[in-house]
Amino acid sequence: MVVTTRVLSYRQAINEALRLEMRRDPTVILMGEDVAGGATIKHIEQEGAWGGPLGVTKSLVSEFGRQRVLDTPISEAAFIGAAVGAAVTGLRPVAELMFVDFFGVCMDQIFNQGAKLRYMFGGKAKVPMVIRTMIGAGFGAAGQHSGCHYSVFAHMPGLKAVAPATPYDAKGLLIAAIRDDDPVMFFEHKMLYDMTGEVPEGDYVVPIGKADVKREGSDVTIVAISRMVHIALEAAKRLSGEGIEAEVVDLRSLSPLDEDAVLSSLAKTRRLVVVDEDNPRCSVAADIAALAVDKGFDYLDAPVKLVTAPHTPVPFSPSLERYYIPTPERVVAAVREIV
Amino acid sequence: MEIPREKLRWIYERMVLIRAFEDRVAQEFAAGKLPGFVHLYAGEEAIAVGVCAHLTDRDYITSTHRGHGHCIAKGVDVKAMMAELFGKATGVCKGKGGSMHIADVDKGMLGANGIVGGGPPIACGAGLMAKTLGTDQVAVCFLGDGAAEQGTTHEAMNLAAIWKLPVVFVCENNLYAESTPWTYHCAAPDIASRAAAYDMPGVLVDGTDVFAVYEAAGEAIARARRGEGPTLLECRAFRYYGHFQGDAVSYRTPEEEAAYRQRDPIQRFRETVLSQGLLSEDELDAIDAAVQHEISEAVRFAESSPLPPPEDCLTDVYVSYPVEQLAFRH
Ligand SMILES: Cc1ncc(C[n+]2csc(CCOP(=O)(O)OP(=O)(O)O)c2C)c(N)n1
Numbered sequence: 001m002v003v004t005t006r007v008l009s010y011r012q013a014i015n016e017a018l019r020l021e022m023r024r025d026p027t028v029i030l031m032g033e034d035v036a037g038g039a040t041i042k043h044i045e046q047e048g049a050w051g052g053p054l055g056v057t058k059s060l061v062s063e064f065g066r067q068r069v070l071d072t073p074i075s076e077a078a079f080i081g082a083a084v085g086a087a088v089t090g091l092r093p094v095a096e097l098m099f100v101d102f103f104g105v106c107m108d109q110i111f112n113q114g115a116k117l118r119y120m121f122g123g124k125a126k127v128p129m130v131i132r133t134m135i136g137a138g139f140g141a142a143g144q145h146s147g148c149h150y151s152v153f154a155h156m157p158g159l160k161a162v163a164p165a166t167p168y169d170a171k172g173l174l175i176a177a178i179r180d181d182d183p184v185m186f187f188e189h190k191m192l193y194d195m196t197g198e199v200p201e202g203d204y205v206v207p208i209g210k211a212d213v214k215r216e217g218s219d220v221t222i223v224a225i226s227r228m229v230h231i232a233l234e235a236a237k238r239l240s241g242e243g244i245e246a247e248v249v250d251l252r253s254l255s256p257l258d259e260d261a262v263l264s265s266l267a268k269t270r271r272l273v274v275v276d277e278d279n280p281r282c283s284v285a286a287d288i289a290a291l292a293v294d295k296g297f298d299y300l301d302a303p304v305k306l307v308t309a310p311h312t313p314v315p316f317s318p319s320l321e322r323y324y325i326p327t328p329e330r331v332v333a334a335v336r337e338i339v
Numbered sequence: 340m341e342i343p344r345e346k347l348r349w350i351y352e353r354m355v356l357i358r359a360f361e362d363r364v365a366q367e368f369a370a371g372k373l374p375g376f377v378h379l380y381a382g383e384e385a386i387a388v389g390v391c392a393h394l395t396d397r398d399y400i401t402s403t404h405r406g407h408g409h410c411i412a413k414g415v416d417v418k419a420m421m422a423e424l425f426g427k428a429t430g431v432c433k434g435k436g437g438s439m440h441i442a443d444v445d446k447g448m449l450g451a452n453g454i455v456g457g458g459p460p461i462a463c464g465a466g467l468m469a470k471t472l473g474t475d476q477v478a479v480c481f482l483g484d485g486a487a488e489q490g491t492t493h494e495a496m497n498l499a500a501i502w503k504l505p506v507v508f509v510c511e512n513n514l515y516a517e518s519t520p521w522t523y524h525c526a527a528p529d530i531a532s533r534a535a536a537y538d539m540p541g542v543l544v545d546g547t548d549v550f551a552v553y554e555a556a557g558e559a560i561a562r563a564r565r566g567e568g569p570t571l572l573e574c575r576a577f578r579y580y581g582h583f584q585g586d587a588v589s590y591r592t593p594e595e596e597a598a599y600r601q602r603d604p605i606q607r608f609r610e611t612v613l614s615q616g617l618l619s620e621d622e623l624d625a626i627d628a629a630v631q632h633e634i635s636e637a638v639r640f641a642e643s644s645p646l647p648p649p650e651d652c653l654t655d656v657y658v659s660y661p662v663e664q665l666a667f668r669h
Pocket residue numbers: 033074076098102105403404405453454455456482483484485486487513515516517582
């Protein structure tokens with residue numbers, strides 16, 4: 001079969017995944033603040049206004065109408081809880097939590113309701129919903145609009161969590177997330193929206209729970225998440241100039257975790273650096289390190305190194321924010337310590 | 340309500356200062372000098388100023404993502420504000436907060452807020468402090484029409500009512516929450532009438548008329564100071580700029596925006612005080628000139644200030660904590 005690919009942005013890839021799944025399955029609905037925008041305003045009732053604050057859901061309302069692309073009041077607890085209720089009773093809602101930092105407002109509906117219902121009901125219910133949410137620093141958006149926080153969700157039984165780093169993975173993982181019968185947190189890095197890459201037409205699935213080797217190498221394994229995959233690749237390029245070949249493993253899924261992919265790379269390189277933009281304490285990065293010492297101890301020839309954000313909120317000033325976000329330089333330095 | 344002459348001058352000066360600040364910030368943002376998200380308050384000046392005219396530095400306010408006007412009305416230093424927006428070390432939050440989290444506790448300004456609905460419970464806390472310690476301080480909570488749909492707002496109004504806290508909720512209804520009209524997101528015919536659910540007075544006010552705001556806020560704040568509990572004011576006004584800088588504002592028509600300017604709060608104030616002979620044209624023009632100078636000075640100060648040293652990222656997280664555990668692991 002010939003698959004046509006074209007170059008799309010990460011933003012367009014997400015939009016396309018939503019469009020294809022909404023065409024395929026009439027139970028898929030979208031809701032969130034200004035996901036269409038301009039509700040009830042005559043001159044834009046049809047095409048919508050914003051399509052999300054950064055235009056990711058733009059024009060979906062023109063094709064699917066306001067019955068299926070729902071602007072919500074600023075009431076996250078109510079509409080994310082409504083997504084849970086709709087999922088339990090037969091829809092496949094995709095709810096947008098505009099910035100992940102806003103989870104504080106609606107966490108009960110995610111954590112005590114969405115994540116636990118199936119278990120507490122003895123397996124008699126399923127909650128096939130997706131929460132799309134923006135993560136990441138680099139925009140100067142400061143303390144309440146810049147966190148990653150996926151570690152919080154990866155920690156919670158009942159939730160799945162994915163964080164694509166490329167347009168290809170974004171589309172395939174979002175389609176997988178919508179078709180999945182469990183609640184899935186879908187983390188979109190705001191600094192990746194304009195990034196472009198080859199994306200096949202038509203639908204395809206990137207399986208949840210499968211990591212991807214984005215660069216092969218034999219001297220050190222760099223495991224990275226979301227935007228940090230690109231930081232790791234840049235570091236790998238520089239290291240290559242010094243004769244060090246790094247293997248870059250893009251985790252893609254944070255829960256479930258592709259333990260085999262991490263361990264088999266480690267078996268090959270015997271050294272591990274983890275690059276994670278989230279805060280370090282009780283984090284996915286720490287979890288990967290634990291995996292390495294627990295199940296990969298015999299492979300390890302050196303200590304595991306973590307390159308993460310500091311244990312601080314995200315600062316506003318560019319000089320402070322640059323310090324906060326892991327850089328290729330820091331990754332290179334961490335690799336040099338153990339190779 | 341009789342307003343002393345000095346107060347009238349202050350009201351005008353603050354409104355013009357807010358407008359000039361916001362217009363200049365719009366320019367600086369367009370020139371690429373300001374990082375992050377910027378939400379401007381131009382058009383809504385009469386609300387912050389008419390309310391804060393009744394407050395001292397010891398009273399508290401909570402604000403929103405659209406917080407510059409509240410800061411200026413509460414007397415936060417404009418130079419330090421501008422430096423904050425530029426992300427400089429001399430900023431009022433040392434460059435850590437930026438536009439969306441601008442704050443000055445010393446001035447009773449408990450912060451702009453990146454979380455819609457983040458402020459109302461905090462205002463209750465400030466009111467609880469005053470009530471517990473038996474002071475006459477009050478807390479004013481500014482919130483948007485969109486924030487009126489957040490659970491925290493309703494929980495806070497109920498809490499303030501059952502405890503008779505000295506809190507005034509000032510809902511700034513500028514007709515939109517982002518691109519969503521308030522008539523869509525709000526089930527009630529107006530926001531003020533929701534006060535009935537919490538057994539507090541609810542008053543609908545023309546938020547483009549600083550005299551009307553001054554009067555309504557004066558009553559509500561006096562009631563709070565007397566220990567008679569909270570009030571909800573809904574002040575209707577218009578936001579002149581987009582939701583944030585960069586918003587194409589496709590949801591409004593040029594006619595709608597032109598109509599806003601017919602009720603410009605600063606222009607209305609000028610006309611009223613001139614026609615009633617309360618202040619002179621020369622006096623108002625002198626204030627305008629002084630404000631322009633102050634804004635230019637603020638920008639000069641901000642531009643010439645240094646960025647914070649990168650390691651300052653690690654300060655102010657806690658009062659006490661092992662520093663080595665704040666920094667990176669490797
Ligand atoms: C909890 C939360 N949800 C959503 C947002 C995104 N957001 C920022 S401002 C805004 C609209 C606020 O509207 P309104 O309260 O009317 O204030 P206005 O912007 O009109 O001053 C939204 C949805 C947020 N910052 N916090």
